Amino acid sequence: MKSTSYSKKVLDHFRNPRNVGTLIGKDIAKGTVGNPVCGDLMEFTLKVKNNRIQDIKFKTFGCGSAVATASMVTELAKGKTLDEALKITRQDVADELDGLPPVKMHCSNLAADALKAAIKNYKEKQKKKHSEKKEVKDPLKKEIPGEKEFLGKGVYHKVIEPSLLKEKRILIQDKGKESRELAETLARYSPRVVLLTQEKSKNVAANLKAKLKQSNVKILFESELVGILGLNEVEKVKIHDLDEDNTYELFVDAVVI
Amino acid sequence: MNVYLDYQSSKPVDPRVIKAMNPYFNELYGNPSSLHSVGDEATEALDKSRSKISGLIQAEPDEIIFTSGATESNNLALIGYALKNKSQGKHIIISETEHISIHNTAKFLMKSGFEVSKVPVDHYGQVHLNKIRERLTDNTLLVSIGYASNEVGTIQPIKEIGRLCRKKKIAFHTDAVAAEGLLALDVQKDPIDLMTLSSNDIYGPKGLGVLYVRKGIRLMPQIIGGGQENGIRSGTENLPAIAGMARAAEIVMLEREQEAKKLQSFRDTLIKEILKNIPRSYLNGHPENRLPNNAHFRFDGIEGESLLLSLNDKGISVSTGSACSSKTLEPSHTLIAMGLLHEEAHGSLELTVGRFTEKSDIESVIKALPEVVDRLRKLSPIY
Numbered sequence: 001m002k003s004t005s006y007s008k009k010v011l012d013h014f015r016n017p018r019n020v021g022t023l024i025g026k027d028i029a030k031g032t033v034g035n036p037v038c039g040d041l042m043e044f045t046l047k048v049k050n051n052r053i054q055d056i057k058f059k060t061f062g063c064g065s066a067v068a069t070a071s072m073v074t075e076l077a078k079g080k081t082l083d084e085a086l087k088i089t090r091q092d093v094a095d096e097l098d099g100l101p102p103v104k105m106h107c108s109n110l111a112a113d114a115l116k117a118a119i120k121n122y123k124e125k126q127k128k129k130h131s132e133k134k135e136v137k138d139p140l141k142k143e144i145p146g147e148k149e150f151l152g153k154g155v156y157h158k159v160i161e162p163s164l165l166k167e168k169r170i171l172i173q174d175k176g177k178e179s180r181e182l183a184e185t186l187a188r189y190s191p192r193v194v195l196l197t198q199e200k201s202k203n204v205a206a207n208l209k210a211k212l213k214q215s216n217v218k219i220l221f222e223s224e225l226v227g228i229l230g231l232n233e234v235e236k237v238k239i240h241d242l243d244e245d246n247t248y249e250l251f252v253d254a255v256v257i
Numbered sequence: 258m259n260v261y262l263d264y265q266s267s268k269p270v271d272p273r274v275i276k277a278m279n280p281y282f283n284e285l286y287g288n289p290s291s292l293h294s295v296g297d298e299a300t301e302a303l304d305k306s307r308s309k310i311s312g313l314i315q316a317e318p319d320e321i322i323f324t325s326g327a328t329e330s331n332n333l334a335l336i337g338y339a340l341k342n343k344s345q346g347k348h349i350i351i352s353e354t355e356h357i358s359i360h361n362t363a364k365f366l367m368k369s370g371f372e373v374s375k376v377p378v379d380h381y382g383q384v385h386l387n388k389i390r391e392r393l394t395d396n397t398l399l400v401s402i403g404y405a406s407n408e409v410g411t412i413q414p415i416k417e418i419g420r421l422c423r424k425k426k427i428a429f430h431t432d433a434v435a436a437e438g439l440l441a442l443d444v445q446k447d448p449i450d451l452m453t454l455s456s457n458d459i460y461g462p463k464g465l466g467v468l469y470v471r472k473g474i475r476l477m478p479q480i481i482g483g484g485q486e487n488g489i490r491s492g493t494e495n496l497p498a499i500a501g502m503a504r505a506a507e508i509v510m511l512e513r514e515q516e517a518k519k520l521q522s523f524r525d526t527l528i529k530e531i532l533k534n535i536p537r538s539y540l541n542g543h544p545e546n547r548l549p550n551n552a553h554f555r556f557d558g559i560e561g562e563s564l565l566l567s568l569n570d571k572g573i574s575v576s577t578g579s580a581c582s583s584k585t586l587e588p589s590h591t592l593i594a595m596g597l598l599h600e601e602a603h604g605s606l607e608l609t610v611g612r613f614t615e616k617s618d619i620e621s622v623i624k625a626l627p628e629v630v631d632r633l634r635k636l637s638p639i640y
Binding site for chain 1 (some may be wrong): 353377378379380388391392539558559560562563566570579593594595596598599600601603635636637638639640
């Protein structure tokens with residue numbers, strides 16, 4: 001997208017975003033929308049007092065208009081009652097920014113949605129309702145299409161000699177401690193190691209995440225391996241994103257199940 | 258400040274080329290097809306230019322077909338060859354990282370009853386010969402693999418692929434646009450049957466491309482008319498542009514080696530300094546086997562369009578493989594084929610240097626980048 005096709009206001013909010021950051025505390029409500037795997041990610045944190053949004057902050061991973069719309073939504077929402085804030089639409093956000101390029105309207109949609117998610121989170125907290133827990137299925141029980149066909153040809157149940165996977169792109173299905181350690185080991189031999197887990201990011205210990213990040217292992221949270229594809233050996237896998245409920249392909253050379 | 262590091266997208270025309278083109282607008286304006294002396298002058302200029310351009314790749318002059326650009330050359334190579342030779346087979350092989358004009362032309366051929374296989378690449382974006390070999394069938398008609406990636410700069414094993422195709426009596430096409438002017442292209446040494454070139458990529462004018470067609474290779478014309486270019490591509494020749502490209506080719510033949518050395522030293526400085534100065538930054542593409550003008554990075558936690566806009570604010574023009582900057586909102590298919598996750602492809606930055614790049618341009622981007630990346634990471638929920 002050409003920067004010249006953004007309005008002055010969009011560029012201003014991109015260059016000087018308002019209310020960047022994360023509010024911390026027990027009474028803080030959080031709303032996240034989007035997924036970095038397939039596009040933009042937006043996160044709002046709210047502080048509510050007397051049913052009014054007293055403070056709001058955002059963080060975003062996304063294009064220029066994603067930053068600008070998130071910034072604008074914080075300005076629009078601050079000081080409003082929850083009901084008023086829920087009425088903010090993507091059109092409102094775009095209008096306040098003097099318009100958005102048509103192809104970018106999805107980004108401003110995201111900002112309004114993320115705000116709604118944060119408000120919903122607040123209301124749920126008030127009702128002391130806990131969000132339902134997703135049942136984590138045992139990945140061992142299910143055979144994955146392609147698993148048998150490519151066994152020994154890129155699909156491994158055990159890695160005895162990690163150096164044989166040197167320079168290969170490796171996907172490891174998370175089965176707990178053992179597979180996480182294997183991921184770390186393999187990352188010493190290959191620049192591309194991806195750990196696939198059904199767990200949510202928040203359920204994985206921060207120090208473990210930091211450790212894996214340090215050793216250059218990518219983690220795909222809330223994801224399920226649903227297929228292994230190739231011609232004579234593994235060439236790519238199909239991954240189901242449980243959060244977004246979409247399936248996409250990732251090019252790899254080896255899969256450890 | 259105006260720093261241009263996007264030579265892969267577009268190049269300025271060399272002033273020496275403009276000078277060579279000038280007479281062809283209102284002095285030597287004849288049509289090579291005319292029989293009078295004004296037309297004769299044009300024919301002579303056309304022949305001379307064709308000869309100079311053929312020298313760039315060690316081809317014969319009559320193996321050079323002028324087109325409107327690399328996209329048309331790629332269309333003519335694939336569709337023209339497939340339709341003309343379909344009695345011999347209906348299977349075509351391309352790689353996952355081809356230029357979009359190859360991908361979409363292959364898609365068109367699939368709709369027209371041809372079968373297309375895509376060869377995967379490794380994490381450097383390199384094609385492996387065995388991956389081509391295992392896809393060959395008795396029905397395979399044509400293999401099309403780009404000389405080097407226009408995005409990440411990885412150079413393909415063209416000679417080996419050409420030899421494999423020659424042995425199996427399969428035609429081999431390569432889109433050499435990303436490599437021309439940078440690498441020594443030689444259709445005598447390398448068994449290449451069809452090669453796409455573009456004028457602008459050697460600092461000539463836009464709107465002119467070349468398809469090299471080895472003698473004996475037959476194509477079905479895609480533009481029908483007065484039978485110019487041996488009947489393969491009709492239409493009055495764009496003589497000012499052709500004369501310009503001929504001059505551009507001459508300059509390449511004289512200066513390529515020295516220029517490539519200079520560009521490579523810029524490239525290496527960019528790679529070294531950026532990876533050193535920015536934590537969690539990575540080089541995309543092959544560390545050694547890469548075009549001398551290309552430095553391609555990704556940065557954890559940030560998105561390319563935001564990066565591009567921020568650098569633009571500082572007067573620095575660059576490219577990204579991010580979805581948000583593309584018309585389709587899809588991330589670069591090349592980066593995905595290399596095994597990158599969408600979020601990683603989003604955070605990519607392509608810097609390409611060229612003939613008019615100066616040391617100060619390199620210093621500017623090295624200085625500006627850490628601050629810009631840092632600011633965007635502070636905004637990012639995933640860093």
